[in-house]
Amino acid sequence: MNKLLLSLPVLLASYVNATPLASSVNDDMAQLESLYLHLHQNPELSYHEKNTAAHLAKELKQLGFDVAEHIGGHGVVGLFKNGEGPTVMIRADTDGLPIVEQTGKPYASKVKTLDKNNNEVGVMHGCGHDIHMTSFIGAAKQLIALKSQWRGTLMMVAQPAEEVGAGAKAMLKEGLFSQFAKPDHVLGLHVSASVPAGKVAIAPGYALANVDSVDITVKGKGGHGAYPHTTVDPVVLASRIVLALQTITSREISPLQPSVITVGSIHGGSKHNIISNEVTLQLTLRSYDPHVREQQISTLKRLTKGIALSAGLPEDMAPVVYVHEEETIPSTYNDPALAERVTQAIKKELGEDNVWKSEPVMAGEDFGLYGLTDEDVPITIFWLGGVEPTLFEKARSNGETLPSLHSSKFAPDYAKTIHTGVRAMTASALDLFNQVKQ
The missing domain is CATH 3.40.630.10 (Zn peptidases)
Structure with a gap:
């Protein structure tokens, strides 16, 4: 010392x-x-x-x-x-x-x-x-x-x-x-x-x-990778969601308001030829204005639900969006x-x-x-x-x-x-x- x-x-x-x-x-x-x-x-x-x-x-x-x-x-x-x-x-x-x-x-x-x-x-x-x-x-x-x-x-x-x-x-x-x-x-x-x-x-x-940690659980109907037409593939849905999320900042929030939505983690499936039943995403959301934060979260929920419904999933199988409120930082x-x-x-x-x-x-x-x-x-x-x-x-x-x-x-x-x-x-x-x- x-x-x-x-x-x-x-x-x-x-x-x-x-x-x-x-x-x-x-x-x-x-x-x-x-x-x-x-x-x-x-x-x-x-x-x-x-x-x-x-x-x-x-x-x-x-x-x-x-x-x-x-x-x-x-x-x-x-x-x-x-x-x-x-x-x-x-x-x-x-x-x-x-x-x-x-x-x-x-x-x-x-x-x-x-x-x-x-x-x-x-x-x-x-x-x-x-x-x-x-x-x-x-x-x-x-x-x-x-x-x-x-x-x-x-x-x-x-x-x-x-x-x-x-x-x-x-x-x-x-x-x-x-x-x-x-x-x-x-x-x-x-x-x-x-x-x-x-x-x-x-x-x-x-x-x-503002900082929010968000988990999205994307549900699907799994099956054999050789017969994708018999399934609703959550990997594909999750991929569509990742791309769609980019439009929240670019097309739904005023360009005068700072906003960041980052997908930091994506996990799903277990083997090459198996279509799984579920994929999980982990996101971080950033903004300054509290109204922008609310818009990020509400739009996130709307988009993910809409994508699931468009794939033929019933409403009760819509993605689950969980905001870790205990970790939210203003x-x-x-x-x-x-x-x-x-x-x-x-x-x-x-x-x-x-x-x-x-x-x-x-x-x-x-x-x-x-x-x-x-x-x-x-x-x-x-x-x-x-x-x-x-x-x-x-x-x-x-x-x-x-x-x-x-x-x-x-x-x-x-x-x-x-x-x-x-x-x-x-x-x-x-x-x-x-x-x-x-």
Whole structure:
């Protein structure tokens, strides 16, 4: 572990004295890097973040937070009341992914565990949640150290089960905003695999997409492959459905509205000369507007039923369309006014050139749920650049594709990324605590 820390002064030399906050974060970096390495090497899958949650709870308690654990599963809530003023919530997600890490890094995760189907899988923080948690603790440290410069309540929320779209739902259901505190602002960050470390990108308005997982069971009348005229072949029906689904986005949804329908899996049959009774499809649906989401699902049901009826199947054998509502993630809408305020606060800390305007993406994040409660709280999540800058420039000039989030080879430039994340989040929270109400 100590050998990994030797390079730290060199890595951080370029921004030690950039601002007072940068210098203060630099003083904490040895501890933050140690925390990052621990989290990276000890990832836990969704619903199993027991040790991760305990570690974060301990960190917050040591900083003087009033901490509650086991909220919505392995969720942690820390409150620090510092006089009269707004409540600012900072959220980090804590779960890892079932990926065998292949980065070749000396600190790579070697964790293996059994998944819900009792299969052995590797576990990796392939979506950067280890960076999120480390930046979260780093920001908490800075804000406590600077408590003479702000007034209000700092609400730190370590959320489990983001990767399965369940953690935010569970914590809100257990009364996150009613039992603990109603925030005036909610902030989050997410590592980006397409922005260089040292920079931040923010998308005002829609930032991330609605996400739905859908299963379609296509029924048929099986038989011998030599006598297809005596059957209703579900493989053919499924093939027709896959092609027809492409017309939902191209012909039924306004071209001004983003929409993605992807068939990620198709399974059916058991042998060359057997026409099966059933084929299953697995889809992912993406959109921003909730009305588009509803249109995708309703049209999907209509098209699949129509194709089955056209093949001569009775109505009671129409395809079954199952939407995994428990996994549904709503789009994330960054409150434009809050996004602009956060943008300006980060620009002031990092410099104009280090804050980019981001376009919306079709990835999903359950962070959006915090802005959809009855309390109508403004939320903003920003992208935290994670790519080593020279690799970013090389890839851009050569047209290379860098490892994406959820890749077994995703390895962020963690020291610079964490340093930037702590500064950006701390500066944003300080600005919100000290804003003057009009």
